[in-house]
Amino acid sequence: MTPGARVAAAIEILDDMSQGRAAEQALTRWARNSRFAGSKDRAAVRDHVFDVLRCRRTAAHFGQGQDGRALMIGLLHQQGADLSALFDGAGHAPPPLSDKERAFPGPPADLSTALNLPDWLVPLFEASLGADTTATAQALQTRAPVHLRVNVARTTVLQAAEKLALEGVDTERNSLSPTALTVTQGARRIKQTSVFKEGLVELQDGASQAVVDAIPAGRKVLDYCAGGGGKALALAAQTSRRVYAHDADPNRMTDLPERANRAGTSIAILNHDQVLKTAPYDVILCDAPCSGSGAWRRAPGGKWLLTPDRLTALTQIQDDILDATAPLLSSGGTLVYATCSVLASENEDRVAAFLDRHAGWASPFQRRFGVTSQGDGFFTAHLTRE
Numbered sequence: 001m002t003p004g005a006r007v008a009a010a011i012e013i014l015d016d017m018s019q020g021r022a023a024e025q026a027l028t029r030w031a032r033n034s035r036f037a038g039s040k041d042r043a044a045v046r047d048h049v050f051d052v053l054r055c056r057r058t059a060a061h062f063g064q065g066q067d068g069r070a071l072m073i074g075l076l077h078q079q080g081a082d083l084s085a086l087f088d089g090a091g092h093a094p095p096p097l098s099d100k101e102r103a104f105p106g107p108p109a110d111l112s113t114a115l116n117l118p119d120w121l122v123p124l125f126e127a128s129l130g131a132d133t134t135a136t137a138q139a140l141q142t143r144a145p146v147h148l149r150v151n152v153a154r155t156t157v158l159q160a161a162e163k164l165a166l167e168g169v170d171t172e173r174n175s176l177s178p179t180a181l182t183v184t185q186g187a188r189r190i191k192q193t194s195v196f197k198e199g200l201v202e203l204q205d206g207a208s209q210a211v212v213d214a215i216p217a218g219r220k221v222l223d224y225c226a227g228g229g230g231k232a233l234a235l236a237a238q239t240s241r242r243v244y245a246h247d248a249d250p251n252r253m254t255d256l257p258e259r260a261n262r263a264g265t266s267i268a269i270l271n272h273d274q275v276l277k278t279a280p281y282d283v284i285l286c287d288a289p290c291s292g293s294g295a296w297r298r299a300p301g302g303k304w305l306l307t308p309d310r311l312t313a314l315t316q317i318q319d320d321i322l323d324a325t326a327p328l329l330s331s332g333g334t335l336v337y338a339t340c341s342v343l344a345s346e347n348e349d350r351v352a353a354f355l356d357r358h359a360g361w362a363s364p365f366q367r368r369f370g371v372t373s374q375g376d377g378f379f380t381a382h383l384t385r386e
């Protein structure tokens with residue numbers, strides 16, 4: 001496909017999404033109907049669509065509209081692309097720009113458009129992030145870096161990096177975690193490498209790894225919101241641990257046994273009754289469902305779907321999860337709370353509310369991670385009984 005044809009495909013997909021289809025569904029639908037598209041074409045089209053999702057408001061501002069064509073014109077204008085070369089009507093490229101489309105407006109005057117955030121979220125970002133608000137919102141508009149966790153139970157970081165380089169994946173050390181590598185070249189090849197297939201590395205964000213690194217010693221560990229199991233696998237790589245995984249939605253853990261097997265470790269999956277029967281635990285990790293605002297580079301659709309009501313509902317779920325797990329902790333154990341959110345209402349406020357509800361508890365450790373090249377926005381707090 002020509003660069004113009006890739007833009008036309010992104011326009012088609014964005015228009016499909018305006019009918020209520022999720023990005024992944026719309027991309028899959030397009031790919032199914034476009035067998036001529038090679039893997040590089042699909043990746044380029046996907047990048048266009050996700051770039052728009054990260055910068056939807058400025059794209060609509062510069063493109064002077066909300067449809068796929070306007071959004072792509074606005075995005076490409078922002079990116080400094082040569083629009084007349086892409087919109088030339090040749091082959092499958094979109095038709096040339098009209099005079100109106102070429103009359104680009106100046107920069108947006110209002111802050112929420114400039115920051116590419118919904119209006120209601122700007123005060124929450126400001127209250128949570130203060131002077132870091134603009135930098136965080138801007139970071140959320142960029143493509144997410146790719147990080148790997150080296151399975152140090154099976155290899156060293158140096159050996160993994162050398163083997164990856166031989167298979168065309170270049171990496172450098174990530175400052176947030178001693179097990180983390182940042183991919184600098186060849187990210188799309190990772191899953192085809194023998195290093196990945198043999199379980200020597202896993203895809204995992206740097207800050208997510210740092211959250212696990214900070215978890216205190218303790219043999220019996222319950223990952224209560226295990227999801228896909230990224231953190232459970234990182235915990236299981238610490239050979240001193242026995243890791244149990246639970247999730248309210250067991251389907252989310254379907255791949256976990258196979259991933260644990262590939263990593264040469266094992267994780268016991270527990271349903272709710274088994275969680276109660278197996279208690280107490282030395283450590284309980286509550287990587288709670290959250291807005292995902294620290295990871296909106298990866299899943300930008302969430303930025304536009306979050307509502308004030310949904311955020312309030314999430315904070316109630318976060319409180320409920322902490323209340324449900326606190327009694328399952330052994331004496332001297334640590335309850336670890338974590339989110340990939342940058343909002344204080346999901347982070348420090350939840351810890352404060354927990355301490356208000358539970359006399360005799362303290363939070364000896366809290367850490368926030370900003371949205372950077374080294375990791376997503378995360379928060380973690382340790383809760384202990386005094």
Ligand SMILES: C[S@@+](CC[C@H](N)C(=O)[O-])C[C@H]1O[C@@H](n2cnc3c(N)ncnc32)[C@H](O)[C@@H]1O
Nearest residue numbers: 225226227228229230231247248249287288289
């Ligand atoms: C942030 S994700 C977990 C990500 C995972 N820990 C990882 O590192 O890959 C949150 C998970 O919490 C689960 N969840 C939601 N409500 C829950 C509840 N009340 N009890 C347990 N898990 C819950 C969701 O199904 C989701 O998989």
